[in-house]
Every structure is written in C-alpha cells, then in structure tokens.
Amino acid sequence: MTASETGEPSFERRIARKPRTVVVQPTGYCNLACTYCYLPDKDAKTPMGLEVAGAVAASIEAMDHSDGRPVDLVWHAGEPMALGVKRFAKLLEPFRPLVDAGLVAHGMQTNATLITDTWIDLIEEHHIDLGVSIDGPAHLTVQRVDRKGRAAFDRIVRGIGRLRERKVPFDVISVITEESISQTRDILDFFASLGAYGIGLNIEEAEGLNQDRPQLPKDRVQQFWTEVIDWARERGPNAIRVREVDRLGKYLRASPEERARRRNEYRVDPIPTVSVTGDVVLLSPELAGHKAPKYGDFVAGNVLRQDISSIIDEAHRLGYVQEFLVALDTCERTCKFYSFCLGSQASNRFFEHGSFEAAETGYCRNTEQALVLALEKATVKENTA
Template sequence: MGDGTWSGMRGIATTPSYVVMQPTTLCNLNCSYCYLPFRGSDRRMPVSVARAVAGAVRPWARSGRFSVVWHGGEPLASGREHLLALLAEFDDDVEHHVQTNATLIDDAWCEMFRGRQIRVSVSVDGPAARNADRIGRGGRPAYDRIVRGIEALRRHDIPFSALCVVSRPAPGLAAELYAYFLDLGCDVLGINVEEQEGVNTRDNRHPAADVSGFWSEMVAAWRRDPRIHLREIEWTLRYAEAVLDGTADRVLPRELDPIPTVAYDGSVVLLSPELAGFSDKRYGDFVSGNVLHTPLADILDGAVTRTPWIGEFLDGVEACRARCPYFGFCGGGHAANRYFERGRFDVTETEHCRNSKIRLLEGVLDHVRDHQQPTAV
C-alpha cells in the first residue's frame, strides 16, 4: 500500500457504534484545560431524552455491540437516582460506560456500576503533582478526592480504564506516568495530549522532538511491563503490522463513525462532542437535530445535507487523504481540532494531528530504530 491512496473513511456511517450522552452539564470540578462551556450549571437531561435515544438504538444494539457513553459535565454529578432513571430506558443488550473524574465514586456508586455492569473510565493525569490542572470550584486540588474514588473501585474489584491529559509532553515524563498507572491498577490507558478546543484556548504547540521523545519513551516504558492496554501503542502497532503485511488499507473503518453526542436537552451534535454548546456566525450551533422532535436515525440520515459544517468537514477529510502520508494511520484530523485551532473544517493538519498522531508514530519508529538489533551474520 503506497501513501495517499487510502480507501477508508469515505463519508459518514448512518449507524453509529455508540452514542455519547450528557446526563447533566454540571461538573463538580473546574479543570483548567476543560473545553465544556456550561460545566458550572446543572442542566439535567430529562428521561424523555433517554427514552427517545433508547428507542433509536434498539435495532442497532440487536444487530451488534452497541454502547452508550455517559459523559458530561461529570455524569455522576447527576446523582445515582437520576442516572438510574435514564439508564432504565435502555434495553439490557446496550453497554453502558461512564467517563468520570472519580471524585464522587463511593461504595454506593460501585454497587451500581457492578449491578448495572457499567464500564468505568476515570480521568487522572498521573501523580498528585501532575494533577495541578484538576481542581475544584474553589481552586483546591482534586487529587485526593480522585484517589479516594479510585480506591473505592479497587475495593469493589471493579476494573477500570484511565484517561490522562498531558499538557507538556516531553522525555522524562512518559516513564513516570506509565509507572504511576501500573501502580494505579487500570486495565486500559489513553493519553490525551492537551488540545486547544472549546473554552480552553491554551497553546498546544510543542517542539516536535519533545513530543516524539515523549512517545518514544512511553513505548520503552510500556515494553518493560506491558500489563496495560495502552491505546496509543496498540493502535500504532496495529497499523505497523498492517503496513508490514501489506494490508494497511484495511485498518481504517470504511466510513466515519458519526458519534452522536446527545446533549442534556436532546440536541445532537455529530463527530466531535466538543462542538456541543458552541455557536458560530458561519456554522450556527453545529446541531444536526433534536431527538425530542426527530428520530435519531433520521437525524443521521440527513446530517450531511442538512448540517453545512459536516459537508465542509468531509471536504477536509478528503484534503487529508490527498495530502497527508499519515492518513492511513489517522483517518483525518478531528472536526473539533480543525475548527477550534483553525476556524474551519476543510483545513488539514492541526497541532492535535502533530502531537497525537504524527509524532506518536514517529516516536514509535524512533524507539524501534534505537532498539533494533543488528542483523546476525
């Protein structure tokens, strides 16, 4: 497979593999890098919204694995009773996941996670000193509360994933972080290099060597004790294996997953949840419909023609396909990164592309080059 002739990611699928649901806009934390605009107010999702989504996803869940990701705000800030009422609308074959800051997790939440088979992913950025951006509304560090929640998960033997935001990737940090997450006991780890999006306008430009050095060191640390499913490394090696096998063009999905985000009020934003709650003179509110008025399947069917920014985004994907040698690995820059970094959707390379895709792959290649054994003679 040569560079530039990739066949995947053409258009948007009309059947998603999961939906993101916002049970409340509220978050009990006020992290410095958060992109969410309404996290200080408690706008709760009514049960009618969950009922509408549950009806829409029923046929999708029956024909294959289907997930609902409860996001926020902080989904646990909606309260157990309210979240249970929302969950009750869904059939049993739908998988449920929460992405949580962990600060509210206690024994009662753990019993609910286990009873409802809810998969849990926590947000924590490493040891206490690395969590300076994760603060409460009064500005106090949230780390102790995060750890208490994770200890509750461990006490109840509930497996969990972790997401770690890295604001300044550089060599020296990766080994420290990986050791921390080994000790934390997560099954899965995703590293999110901080992105400039939403209300977070912090600069996310970094020296290329720092970022590739970070990833290279992460590979070395993981390789010494690969107990954790490390998202970035798994994906990179999956791609590398396909390149070496001559099957690289099969790695990307045939179509983009629409990833509907259903906001608290039933409004639906596709592709990038980070766009929810924003508006722009040129693009409007980015919303493709509302599940209280239009079935989700119909919203997805008509999204490309009725939501102008999505057509522009698809032009951007094609531009990436035509120009970027990393397209087969990446599948095109994400919508929110294009918009929040560069103000349009039909642009190509973003800082997020560089930090989380290009320099990741280059970091893995650097690691391999530095550790490649000489050929035996």
Template sequence: MQPTTLCLPMDCTYCYLPFRKAKNFMPVAVAEAVAEAVNAWTADDPAFEVVWHGGEPLATGREHLASLMAPFRGVKHSVQTNAALIDDAWCEFLQGHDVHVGVSIDGPADMNAHRVTLSGHPSSRVAMRGIERLRRHGIPYSSIAVVSDPDPASAARFYEFFVELGVTTLGVNIEEEEGVNVGPKTADAGRAAEFWAALADAWRANPVVHLREISRVLNFAGAVLKGQATAPAPASAPWEPLPTIAHDGGVVLLSPELAGFTDDRFGDFTTGNVLKTSLNVLVAEAEQRTPWITEFWKGVDACRATCPYFAFCGGAHPANRYFEHGGRMDGTRTRYCTTAKIALLEGVAHHAREHRH
C-alpha cells in the same frame, strides 16, 4: 450521552466545556427517544456501548441516572468520571447496573495539577479516594489522561503510576486547543515524539496495561506489513458518526467537543433534536441537515491529498480544525494532529527501530 453539563467538584484548566458550572440535567424523555433507535441497533451490534459523560455523570445522582439508563436494552453502559464523588453507594450502583468505569486522572499529583476543584484546590486526593473505593469493591476501571507537557523524562513515571493503579486500559490525550480552552499550546512535534517513544519504552518494559495509542500504532503497522487495509480505527477516525446527545436532546455527530457551541455560519452544530426527530433520521440525513459536515469533508479530502500520515490518522478531527483554524472546517494539519497523531506514529516507530533486535 450527556446526563448533565455540571461537573462536580472539578474545574480543570484545560476543559473545553462551556457550561460545566450549570445545573442542566437530561430529561428522561431524551433518553427514551435515543433508546428507541439504539435498541434496534443493538440487534446488529451486541457490543453496542452507551457512554455517559459530561460534565460529571455522577453529578446526575443515582436515581436520575438509573432512570436515564432504564429505557436501553442490550447495551453496555459506561461512565467517564473524575472519581471524586465515588463512595460505597456509587460502587454498589455501578456493580448493580453492570457499568464499565473510566476514570479521568492525569498521573501523579504533580502531573495532575491542571485538574483542580471549583475552589481551586488540587484534586488528586479526592480522585484517589474514589479510586480506592473502586479497588476495594473489586470494580475494574480504565483511565484517560490528558498530558499538557509531553516531557520524555516523565513518561516512565507517568506509565508506572497507572500500572500501580491497576487500570485495565489507558488512553493518553495531548492537551488540545478547543472549546473554551483557547490559546497556543507549547508542545512541539519533536518533543512529543520523544515522549511517545519513551512511553513505548516504559510499556515494553512492563506491558501490563493496554495502552490505547501504542496499540493503534502497532495495529496499523501490522496491517501495513501484512498488506491489509489501513483504514483508521473507529476510535481515531474523524468520520465515524459517534453521535453525542446533549442534555437537551441536541445531536452532534463526529465531534462531541462541539456540543454547546454556536457559530454564525453553522448554528449550534447539531443535526437536530431527538425530541423532534428520530435519531435514525438525524444520523442518516446528517450532511443535508448540517452544513459544517460538508466543509469538513473538503478538509478530509485535502488531508488525504497532501499528508503522508493520512492512512494512519484519517485527517484532523472536526473540533481541532474548527478551533485552530479560526472557525474553518476545511483546513488540514492542526497542532493536535502533529503532536498526538504524527508524533505518536514517529515516536513509536523510533522505539521499534531501537528495539528491532
């Protein structure tokens, strides 16, 4: 759910969002339309989660965000925030609404240099101020970090930063070429694999943080060794529906990074709008309503037929295919899957070989 496109006070250099400086806010009617479908789904899935992300969800304001959350029943609410706006009042709101908090920060100040404010200033100080308020109120939180330079020499210091923050879970994303963040990225596969191996070394030495990517590899390896199915985990499989609801009610499936973009062949990438059609229908009829998904399936089939890593990653994700392959969805390997999936598997495998005794 995108309560607003506005991202205050940030202007990260790698951000893919095209309208992050625009004050677009989600009407309550959109949330009510989504909740009509979601409240029925929660009967079958009591762990159902609604994630509010943006833009910066806290830029929506407490009163309006509360009104957007109000129609939902039996769901777990989460926010993914840059933490800059968090004060005591927000902490009380998050606790009062039982909201899980995810903080976006990329590590120590020198590694966080791509996360700058709208005025071009470093953001680490304001982010850490918000994080300190979360800690003071006893609010647990996870983190997502973007790594623009997967330097193996920095992996241990990177990991220990999050240990010291006391995060519950850490997700690590290699910077992607998508949306308005265009241009070739410099990370090569070999260096990325060394980074993942060094990160696994740091985690093994002090395994107090749940490291999302390491867990994916270990779960995959465990399934292989036990002769179990090795379908990619929902969080990493590109074919999971994962509907993203834009601020205006438009629904983008499979890839939230496509929200807000248009294409001569594919239009605005949405399957429709919840203000006009039930979310149940938009999910069930996605392929008929969205021509890019059919082309994407061809790419998944091509990955399955040609890539030995398919069982782990499930094929390149839609946005990476689209933005790296000149607007095509049926391409195969991307720079992102090379550095963030293949290198991840090889790096953790190298770590395991080095520590097998």
C-alpha cells in the same frame, strides 16, 4: 439542490450510518473546575429529562444491528455522577432491555471524586465500563481542582481506592501538559500502581474554552511517545494496555491487504452527542454547546422529534459536515499518515482554524504523526543497540 452540492456522495462513502458510539450528556455541570477544561456549560445544573433518555433508547433500538456489535453508550459531559445516583439510575432504566439484548454497552467518564458504594452497586448492576480522569501523581494532577481552587487529587485517588476494594475494573485517561510531558515514566508507573486496566494519553489541545494555554512542540511530543513505547515494550505484552500504543500495534500487525481493506471500508463514526435537552451534535462531542456565526450551534436535530438514524441520514446537508468531508478528501490525497489515522478529528479543525476544511491540525501532529515517528525512532534504536 443536487447530490454533489450537498456532499452526499462523499458522505455515503465516508460516514458510518450506524454510530459505534453515542455520547449522552446527563448534565453539563461538573463539581471540578480543571484549568484546561474546554466545556462551555460546566456551570449548568439542568439535568437530562427521562423523556430524552427514553428517546435515545428508542433511537438505538431502531438501528440496524445486523453487524452484531453493540452501540457504546458513553455517559460524559461535565461530571455524570454530579447528577446523583437516584436520578442517574432512572436515566439508565430505558436501556436495560437493550443491554440485556446485547445492543448497548454502557461506559462512563468520571473524575471519581463522588464515587460511593451506592454508585458502585449501580455500576455493577448495569455493567458500566469506567474511565477515570487523572493526570498522574499529585504534583502532575494540579490542573484538576474543585470550584474553590483546592486540589482534587486525594479525592480522585480515594474514589479509585473504592473501585479497587470492590474489584471494579477501570481505565485512566490523562491530559499531558507542558508541566508533565517530561515525566513520562513517573506518569506511567503511577498509573500501573493504581491498578488501572488501560491508559489513555491525551496531549493537551487548543479546544473549546481552553485556547490560551501553551501548546506543545512536535519534537517534544515525539520524544514523549518514544518514551511511552519504550516503557510499554519493557513491560511486555501482558502489562497494562496503553491505548495509543495498542492502536498503533494493531495497525502495524495488519498485512498490506488488511490495511488496504481497512482504508477502503472505513467509515467515520458520526458520534452523535445528545445534550440534556435532546439536541444532537455530530462528529465531535467537543462541539456541543458551542456556537459560531458560520455554523450556528452545530445541532443536527433533536431526539424528541427525530430518531438518531434519521438525523445522521440528513447530516450531509450541514455546512460543517460538508466541510469535514472536503478535509477528509484532502487528507487522503496529500497526507502520508492517512492510512493510519484515516482523517483524524473534526473539532480540532474548527477550534484551531475556524473551519472544518483544514487538513492538518495540532492533534494530527501530536497524536497521530508523532506517534508513528516515535515508533520509527524506537525501532531504529532497537536495531542499532
């Protein structure tokens, strides 16, 4: 097979060989049963073995760290804290020397319902950055329920309260749904009142097992982002950071030369996602646990048999990776928003179109394009005021 047949030249140009982020799934299980959850294995209680964690640590240690940037190791999947603090502490041990050497920075995405002082002790000891999943005030967090259908809001807020008492910084990540998209300021004001360091806003998507809920129209999403930008401007530069507005601002502040350099030098993060068994899926954590006749199980390798760098080196042979490279070529050639988003997400292409070759997705329209268009609208309003 020739290089052109495997997509290798495009792969070399577009995919980073050292990942910026490695996602580790210590358990597929989640103690909640959110109505929009996309995870296929949230009932699986099998925990990650210590040998898998050790293999991930060895893989990261063997990477080329000449860029001076630590790998962000994000503990995510179902609910990481459902593993139990003692078992989770054992999984962290292989990474301790890497953290001390500046090669790894821990992160965790949690629903915060299981936070205790013992968990906070571990978080502080290992310098774990926290993201808390919550959608807004109680009446807007109704999709987050436990396995008996009971609202989880009070337990989430109680966990956040413990973080605040211990002065542990945290970000919040919110899913914006049909029910909440018209209540922008209520959501943002609430997150500010919680004391969050930053806010991430995810427009609900058709993804994984979440395929049946209504998808939001682009014009309504654009209005939402306009309101978010207005709120952030009113708060000023020292206010709580909104992830999407911050990202857009960094892009706009860059000179034309800096944007051109970013476009030419940018490489897509392969985001290796490691399951409890050591299987590695690339490009999008959302693909883990899913299967499709055309692509199989998306597994690119296993860390117990092969290190992560080698798995990435051979990824150009995978059909879904090859198709994603085709999509990126199409985006760069045809989309006026490409210099901002640089290609967007792989999993949305698959879940929306059944193929990775599709260029535009709902995610593109609602989280990339609508954000830019909202800024244009906000700027026009400001200039005519």
